[in-house]
Amino acid sequence: DAKTTQPNSMESNEEEPVHLPCNHSTISGTDYIHWYRQLPSQGPEYVIHGLTSNVNNRMASLAIAEDRKSSTLILHRATLRDAAVYYCILSAVYNFNKFYFGSGTKLNVKP
């Protein structure tokens, strides 16, 4: 499975937008891009996923580069509850939820 590269940590101010980058230069044409986050002492939870086009949902937006070698998760207004480890994961379409997690980005939100 293709690997992803994320910064170890990022910091944001409350109520400001946050852009979390992810590089996946070895992505294949049928790989989906998933984002999950893990709040302290909880299991990972789904944030968003996409294939080629940008995606929006109630939690976040996903911007996918035209060559698909990178993507950015956008939290439009960070809250304290958004402090978590964010994982960018690739999976093949035939193993849609079979994930190999990396180390993720630990997001700290300052009040």
Next chain:
Amino acid sequence: DAGVIQSPRHEVTEMGQEVTLRCKPISGHNSLFWYRQTMMRGLELLIYFNNNVPIDDSGMPEDRFSAKMPNASFSTLKIQPSEPRDSAVYFCASSTRYRGGRNTEAFFGQGTRLTVV
């Protein structure tokens, strides 16, 4: 729905003892995953079931680990004998895989924190 339910939430056992972790997936989901999380190795996929059948167990560390899914609403992960290096948080996740390729997202349980002393 109550989500993915794992039990127990915490387990402390002595080295050499058998440990059984339990998972109840979300009703209607047909895919189930077991993951293990440690500080050193992060989140690791152990095994993946689809329609109660193990599809990929390549992540199972060794023969001391075994997983079963006797029906669509229950799965177990057993460690026998347990060792201190098995100490970790074990997560179960479920999702639905539809014919034609569409899938729901994965829903994770709260995890079981296992400590082997």
